[in-house]
Amino acid sequence: MLALTKVVLPIMENLTVPRTLAGRVALIVGGARGLGLAIARQYAAEGAEIAIADLDAAAAQSACAAMSPAAMSSRVDVADPASSREVVEQVVARFGRLDILVNCAAICLVDPLLDVTPERWDRVFAVNARGAFFCMQHAARAMTANGFGRIITISTPASRMGFPLFASYGASKAAVDSMTRAAAIAWAPHGITVNAIVPGRMTGGMIDALEQDLQRVTGKPADELAADRTKGLPMGRRVDPAEVAKAAVWLASDAAAYVTAERFNFTGGMELA
């Protein structure tokens, strides 16, 4: 019975369920929690080999352990281009190639505009803009060797809408929008597509983690801040990261081979409301 469960069932699963990303190697940066973790789980379920790299090495490791014995975890600080280069090299050394990069790593600092300091501005840009760029650049070098690649960047409605407490964050993600388009054009001849996903307000994740800062800066109590999170959302609810992750599966799949330089709204109409 044990042999049936351990040996035969996995073989049958592979035979009967066609998996969208079978044989692909995916690196999810910032994949230890939130949206990145939801994407890693769905990629694994679709048959991809998974590498999760994150500043929080322990969380990346336990995410991988829960996912698959073959999944690889690494520590990376995307603010340091040498660190992201090293991670791409580790993935290629381990799996022989890199097919898909999703970079979810980002930070958001809450600052009224008149209080933004050069140090806090630079910190946000070092992670969100410079970090995103050099992750893409290192990954594209590895992908060019195979003539195939899927790069997915993560933007935000704040890159276009005005959120006065998140100016540095919104501006850094506007840089992500721009570099996504440039990279898409530059690397299209090499079989690499580059697209941005724009999640709406997600459940959990970085915005909820800013609760204390928002309370301090706005003076609003927790229940009012909670109500603010759904205020003005056309669907009247926030989006689950697992819903957004489906877009990342599709963009990485063969079905999206001719899709590049796009900015995919998964915002429930938020940007146009």
Ligand SMILES: NC(=O)c1ccc[n+]([C@@H]2O[C@H](COP(=O)([O-])OP(=O)(O)OC[C@H]3O[C@@H](n4cnc5c(N)ncnc54)[C@H](O)[C@@H]3O)[C@@H](O)[C@H]2O)c1
């Ligand atoms: N949460 C939302 O409502 C929302 C909305 C729109 C866009 N986004 C974007 O979606 C993405 C994921 O957001 P989330 O809410 O899941 O965030 P999260 O904070 O839950 O996860 C971000 C991950 O990035 C990692 N990270 C942070 N700094 C890093 C660094 N220097 N190097 C490597 N890893 C680092 C963190 O450890 C964490 O695991 C982000 O790019 C964010 O800007 C989030």
